[in-house]
Amino acid sequence: MTEFGKDLTVTETPIPGLLVIELPVHGDSRGWFKENWQREKLRALGVPDLGVVQNNISFNDAVGTTRGIHAEPWDKFVSVAHGRIFGAWVDLRAGDSFGTVFTVELDASRAVLVPRGVGNSYQTLEPDTAYTYLVNDHWSPDAAYTFLNLRDETAAIDWPISLDDVEISEKDQAHPRLADVTPFGPRKVLVTGANGQLGQALRTLFAGLDHVEFTDVDELDLTADLSRARPWRQYDTIINAAAYTAVDQAETAEGRVASWRVNVEAVANLARVATAHQLTLVHVSSDYVFDGSREVHTEDESFSPLGVYGQTKAAGDALAATVPRHYVVRTSWVIGEGSNFVRTMASLAERGIDPSVVDDQHGRLTFTSDLAAGIGHLLDTGAPYGTYNLSNDGTVQSWADIAKRVYELTGHDPARVTPVSTADYYATAEGPIAPRPTHSALDLTKVTAAGFVPRDADEALRNYLADTAQ
Structure with a gap:
């Protein structure tokens, strides 16, 4: 359930550059309101200026919808407009933190800044979930991605709902294990x-x-x-x-x-x-x-x-x-x-x-x-x-x-x-x-x-x- 009235805060995670942002949500019997992305307030707390150029929304009908793990060549700000998700991120960038995993639940009062090259995935915990993300580059068919299999034994993500019981696309099923992943290169x-x-x-x-x-x-x-x-x-x-x-x-x-x-x-x-x-x-x-x-x-x-x-x-x-x-x-x-x-x-x-x-x-x-x-x-x-x-x-x-x-x-x-x-x-x-x-x-x-x-x-x-x- 969305938490109302908390302060805007930013927390670092074991994955360098991956930040958890607690968002103030104001609500009453009519519904709620939040500032999903407020550039100056976030910059003051150390969040880099994303330079947003595109806003995407993924609507998910059923509980257990599972997507990922995709590392993309742009930064993204992930949040939830409606519902609740279990988010999982794996660092797929070359370096000492390669393979580091971080998980957290997101609702309307929590967001995550995902750096370029960090694998992003989620599983819906409520029906009719609207998953949103702001990105700082336009989607391109020529963009280079890095993928990791959702079932990777090394990452060992503890999914709330067994992957045997959820809908996963054929593409996501076919992604490689961590040992076979070519690390995502730097900019x-x-x-x-x-x-x-x-x-x-x-x-x-x-x-x-x-x-x-x-x-x-x-x-x-x-x-x-x-x-x-x-x-x-x-x-x-x-x-x-x-x-x-x-x-x-x-x-x-x-x-x-x-x-x-x-x-x-x-x-x-x-x-x-x-x-x-x-x-x-x-x-x-x-x-x-x-x-x-x-x-x-x-x-x-x-x-x-x-x-x-x-x-x-x-x-x-x-x-x-x-x-x-x-x-x-x-x-x-x-x-x-x-x-x-x-x-x-x-x-x-x-x-x-x-x-x-x-x-x-x-x-x-x-x-x-x-x-x-x-x-x-x-x-x-x-x-x-x-x-x-x-x-x-x-x-x-x-x-x-x-x-x-x-x-x-x-x-x-x-x-x-x-x-x-x-x-x-x-x-x-x-x-x-x-x-x-x-x-x-x-x-x-x-x-x-x-x-x-x-x-x-x-x-x-x-x-x-x-x-x-x-």
Whole structure:
């Protein structure tokens, strides 16, 4: 019988994310009323915002009607409008809780939030039972389900009415036992810009994980409408490693347009999708959002970009920060696979060329393996959302200092590197030259407090050169 007058409360269960919600029901001789789903009150009690897109009702004539066990690729809020059920849930997600069982009776005054991948089933205890559920994705014939047999001996659900005495569909009768169930996988992660320097490092970090997808500009146009580009409710995170990084070319008429499209329009599209579908957006930013007037930049410093590239990155940061679940990861002086400053200096040293290198720009290198690892750490630990500086640690150096160190580590005389000012270096350059920040070093206090300790830049440089020499 429905219990009237109790408080709205939420109770955790042995299945992670499966919550029991006690609902206040108000009634008199005429009937009763309840708020079945009240977003703000439930959020205040720790229930995640479901983002409901569909409401389904299953009417059951007879006592003992039994349905399940079905794990679906969406979250659902299960309640009863009329009657009473015995509900049984089995965690079919990959992980330590796989196979965990929870049961409880539901009437109009009790509901259950069922996470994606948890097997859902019920048995009616009264005639004319109306079983309702809110879901946060539209039903699709292409949706992937995971099933468990109602009679599974491992789950050993203690059904109030023997399964021998109830009506069960042929499909439900044919579902596998727990030992034969392939665990339900996690929501997907999409990495954009997957062929760039950071993208390649992310490929290495996530190697072997089937739920991580990689895409590049040839496969997914981020400047187009992305609303139907993917079944977004099946995703948890987008890592945006795509960027227009030709800082000098961005000062040209064509480059200015391209830079704004990739660094701003594309980010706006990703932010729109992430917000609409409650995804986490990881967006990679740059020291170029600052003018370099401060020797070390903190996360809360106001934007002060000098050139077009920096302006577009600042605009992209502002857009990404509108997403409720976001990490803006600000970095500098990136070194990874392919052409980069360290490889160029090592090649010049080997070929007997004595370069002139600027000595009035100061910062720290960021190796993409460390940048990728830092991003992975923020996601894995569920660090508070927001902006994080992320580079390698250690002594702040000029480009000339780093060039000398590359020459030294590769067995060449560092005196072959001639320090010059930025103005002198570009004095004879043809075409537009973007202004560079004088100081690019990033304060790493916040990311360190989040539990990620960046490697020393010189140690990372030594290892990088050793690896590339093999």
